[in-house]
Amino acid sequence: MEISAVDVWVMVSAALVLLMTPGVAFFYSGMTRAKSVLNMLMMCFSALAVVAVVWTLWGYSMSGATGIAQLFGNPFEAFGLSSLLGSGDLISAGFSATFAIITVALIAGGIADRAKFSGWLVFVPIWVTLVYCPLAFMVWGGGLLSAEGEFGQVFGEAIDYAGGTVVHINAGVAALVLALIIGRRRGFGVDPAQRPHNIPLVMLGATLLWFGWFGFNGGAATDAAEAGVIWISTMVAPAAAFIAWIGVEWIRDGKPTSLGGASGIVAGLVAITPACANVSPLGALLIGLLAGVASALAVGLKYRLGYDDSLDVVGVHLVSGLVGTLALGFFALPVDGEGGGLFYGGGADQLIAQSAAAAFAILFTGILTTIIGILIHRTVGMRVAEEDEITGVDLTEHAETGYEFGGLGTGGSFRPHPSSPAAHRRTPEAERVNS
Known part of the structure; x- marks a missing residue:
């Protein structure tokens, strides 16, 4: 069987999207406290590992096999992928x-x-x-929300090219x-130590995300014309959102921040995801601007409303995901001269x-997440004890730390490794380590 150029492009795109999960890991871990950096990296990488196994066994079948009540695919139709x-x-x-993997990793923020790492490992699969x-399945696999589905026939088929609803919302x-x-x-809300500990790591993560997003949006392109629209959209929307976010900070706070700029890039990428193939370059630019402003204003709501979304998943992914999804009701281009958003004379149907x-x-x-989360929280547990949180989840959950500060005892395990000399002799140094 010969491999086509399309197959090569999809494989390259898949590799780009897979790289986005380490990008999320770096982006998030830089935003945590120094004593939580490894735990965040582990949550993201464990999402990659666990979801890859689930997807191979039954996840792929559930998302695209023969439908059951228009809700999910038959999990046994391609179980283990051997039939492929x-x-x-x-x-x-x-x-x-790779889409399933990064969706789960995003939740960790x-x-x-x-x-609690054990609770997370139960939650993921x-x-x-x-x-x-x-x-x-309901959006992309011919299920309930598709053109053939009962929901889609009543309200019309929503456009979600690369994951506005499925991934970000x-x-x-x-x-x-x-x-x-x-x-x-x-x-x-009161402890200044909860500020991001490593902004360069955040910027590195944002860079990897923007790079990988060209595969995220472009992997399903059907021809050169569509690929060109997607490429420009994926370039200009996050660029506009970067400008919009730091503009909001400049007006509101007097200074633009690199954290805000990185967050603006991600907000713009999120917003253009569902719309990348269905809007003009100017439409993509406007969606980016809207997303940058909306998310920059939304991230502060957690302090007013009292919910602790540690790394602004709600403010960036939910809010900008909604911006991009709803903006299609206004900016969607007509197809063969029909339909389109309100700004193209398509009426309110798409909105x-x-x-x-x-x-x-x-x-x-x-x-469903409420049911799953409560059951796990009341059985396995989803949160560490207060003293473990104070000590830091890197040490209490993984017995290591991300940084060693001049031999001050902030790195390494609680006790010597069994193979180390200190584990087999009683010395003042070993006594101090074991105490």
Whole structure:
């Protein structure tokens, strides 16, 4: 079987999207406290590992196989993906897996600094199975929200090219629900130590995300014309959102920040995700500006409303995901001279379809994540003890730290490794380590 240029492009795009999860890990870990940096990295990388296994076994089938009640695919139809051997379908299976992986990793930012790693490992496979896979099937697999689905026939088919509902609204709602279930961090809103500890790491993460997003949006392009629209949209929307975010900071606070700039880039990328192939370059620019302003204003709501979304998953992914999804009701280009958004004479039909899909995703994810989160929190537990949070989840959950500050005892494990000399002799140094 010869490999086509399209297959090569999809594989390259899949690799770019897979790189985005380490990008999220760096972006998030730089925003945490120094004593939580490794825990955040571990939450993101464990999402990659666990979801990859789930996707291979039953996740891919649930998102695209023969539908059951228009809600999810038959999980046994392509169980283990062995039935795809000898075909090019394994390429699309790998590409779609990377979307599921990053969606789960995004949720971790809502519960940073206080999450129990064991609880997270239980949450990940259950959530991706019961929430992500069904929603992906309903939107992209011919299910309830598609043109053929009952919901789509009533309200119209919503446009979600690369994941406004499936990825960003989905992750944002789940992060909010978990943040409410496990409660606020000790010192939330008053402890200055909860500020990001490593802004260069945040900027590195934003760079990797922007780079990988060209595969995220462009991997499903059908021809050169569509690919060109997607490429320009993915360039200009985050650029406009960067300008908008730091502009809001400049007016409101008197100074633009690099953290705000990085967050603006991500907000613009999130907003253009559902719309990247269906708006003009000018439309993409305007969507980016709207997303930058909306998310810059939204991130402060957690202090007013009292929910501790640690790393602004709600303010960036949920809010900008909604901006991009709803903006299609105004900016969507007509197809073959028909339809389109309000600004192209298409009427309110597309706006109704976009609004209905967004509302459905919020309710679906909110209800199921609440059930899953409460059950895990009351059994395995989702939050560390207060003294462990004070010590730092890097030490208490992983017995290590991200930084060694001049031999002050901030790095390494609690006790010597069994193979080390200190573990086999009684010396003052060993006594101090073991005490």
